[in-house]
Amino acid sequence: MFFPARALLTAAVVSAALVACTSSPAQDRTSTVWILGDATRVGGQATEVIGSPKISGTGANPALVFDGQRDGVFVPVVPIAGWPAFTIQIRFKPDGSGGEEQRFLHLEDEAKHRVLMETRVRDQQWSLDTFLFQDAAHKLTLLDRSKLHPTDRWYWVALVYDGSKMSHYIDGELELSGDVEFPPMLTGRTSIGVRQNRVSWFKGAIAEVRFTPAALPADRLTR
Secondary structure (H helix, E strand, C coil): CCCCHCCCCCCCEEEEECCCCCCCCCEEEEEEEEEECCCECCEEEECCCCCCEEEECCCCCCCCEECCCCEEEEEECCCCCCCCEEEEEEEEEEEECCCCEEEEEEEEEEECCCCEEEEEEEECCEEEEEEEEEEECCCEECCCCCCCCCCCEEEEEEEECCEEEEEEEEEEEEEEECCCCCCCCCEEEECCCCCCCCCCCEEEEEEEEECCCCCCCCCHHHC
């Protein structure tokens, strides 16, 4: 059963110590974790809500459900601002009846630098599409439409940037990587469930988003 997101849990920011990509204790970092239990507050920030995302689940395991047509949440921060390397992890469940091209996470700063995490859905299967954009000469899309996964089940997806190489993972398994220049982001905002120009709506559920200021190796990713 779904209930209005405004009526239930307040989203929390949970800090969790995670080991970064080397064995040096000095490089341990703290992750910012957004638990999506209230569309009106995410990461301690008041949001702009479009449409009416619903809440699924109760207690410690909520998720926001997006209808793929008009539901989205805008958070007035870029959590990775200032980070030369980062990992973004998302627990989500894509719906098999959604559109072919869907943006479920979009970070953009005042310099128009962008991070996008997307799906390509067809015949009850989906592929992961990730994108970093600095300018026309410095951008990279990672997408292989032959790497298919069933819809309507939960996954952890991750975008990792180590300062020169971008990689993406599904349930801890590396799919694609490539080299790209991407500077630390400035201030800006984050959208969940839709691209920031309000196209390519996501249909499905998103439970959690994690931001870590380090390029985590595969064995440190959540799966």
